[in-house]
């Protein structure tokens with residue numbers, strides 16, 4: 001017979017667990033390489049701090065980070081593992097061409113590890129990006145301006161159908177950016193502008209996508225589980241809107257597959273005959289065969305397309321709301337547009353007021369609402385601080401764009417700030433809607449071109465009234481990776497043709 005034990009096995013397990021947790025807390029507070037950085041103790045101890053703002057308060061950690069900077073200064077520890085800097089002078093240190101990885105904890109949560117956008121490793125990203133760069137160059141975009149103009153004209157025709165009645169200009173803006181991006185990248189559209197409701201289901205799905213990403217960050221199995229479920233089961237659980245989106249992704253997978261087959265089976269002559277898509281560029285690149293599988297190419301392609309849609313549409317809606325709600329801005333824009341009859345992209349790019357309007361849209365509605373972390377192989381330095389190599393540090397474009405210390409009346413839509421030399425210099429220093437360095441937005445030239453062409457077309461042809469919208473509806477109120485606003489992307493408008501003056 002053994003000796004009687006004083007403690008039950010549950011008590012022993014609990015005690016071991018307590019000691020384990022206490023030693024983690026002790027380590028994170030004292031010996032951890034980030035222990036000396038300022039910030040709330042709870043955030044330094046556990047990720048649960050961030051999870052509370054992310055999940056319970058629905059994407060509010062970005063706003064909390066702003067508050068923490070006001071209390072603790074420009075560099076803070078925002079989780080046991082991560083720092084955040086709020087100072088534009090640090091932009092060039094963090095976003096450049098030095099070897100820097102992305103932060104797997106955040107970027108893997110998009111569950112598209114094969115995509116260039118979410119590739120963690122610096123070298124692998126560099127190779128993947130090289131294969132894509134030529135397709136998205138400024139010259140390539142310029143060569144597609146007639147296509148963009150064609151969709152802008154189509155948007156105008158569709159809007160004319162609603163003269164003096166209310167329609168959703170917010171959904172129409174997304175339909176435009178979807179059709180243009182799909183046509184540019186895949187030489188195919190899914191007919192969003194042709195749909196009676198401007199494909200509003202896509203708007204609803206894309207507005208909800210950030211929630212899945214935030215859940216995945218904290219519950220690592222969640223996204224993988226969703227992906228593993230068969231479409232038939234998922235559609236029973238998820239409802240029509242998500243099912244339609246998944247069907248669209250499925251169609252995109254099949255399109256990728258058939259393009260791969262087409263390119264593989266074509267003769268050199270045949271290849272020349274088929275319209276060149278991004279799939280051709282990836283297959284012709286120096287990437288290894290493992291990066292040329294259908295799944296990898298599909299992940300890249302669907303991520304690039306999705307990165308193109310809501311980002312640009314969000315800026316477009318915000319610009320349209322402010323331009324057509326403010327007679328002074330509208331009048332100034334129209335008189336500049338009248339000075340040239342041309343819709344040529346190069347000409348539009350030379351117009352200072354139109355450019356300022358778009359920059360203001362990109363400042364308030366562009367960029368991302370989340371922090372973009374980088375993990376450097378070398379120590380980084382900020383002020384008197386040494387940031388040890390291997391630890392993620394991020395900055396948030398949205399917080400820089402809306403900082404009153406940098407941009408006067410930062411919350412207000414004031415195109416003139418980009419005209420006046422002094423205020424322009426200040427604002428430019430903290431203006432990073434497309435980020436910088438090796439991970440700069442792949443589609444920035446396309447986004448600029450779309451905005452120039454479509455805003456000019458709408459300002460020349462229509463007046464809009466917004467019976468129920470207010471400026472607050474377009475202020476970022478939730479971090480969904482992308483900016484989310486109270487309007488959730490809807491903008492109800494009554495169009496009338498522009499009166500000849």
Ligand code: HEM
Pocket residue numbers: 116117118129181303304305307308309311312315366367368372397432433434435438439440441442443444446447
């Ligand atoms: C106004 C519109 C847009 C804004 C504000 C925007 C903003 C950004 C930002 C801030 C990043 C950096 C993300 C990070 O560091 O994790 C980024 C990356 C990216 N964007 Fe955009 N974007 C826009 C439009 C587009 C368009 C039209 C496309 C595609 C045609 C696109 C494709 C991408 C891709 C693929 C990346 C990842 C680049 C890489 O890591 O190499 N974006 N974008």
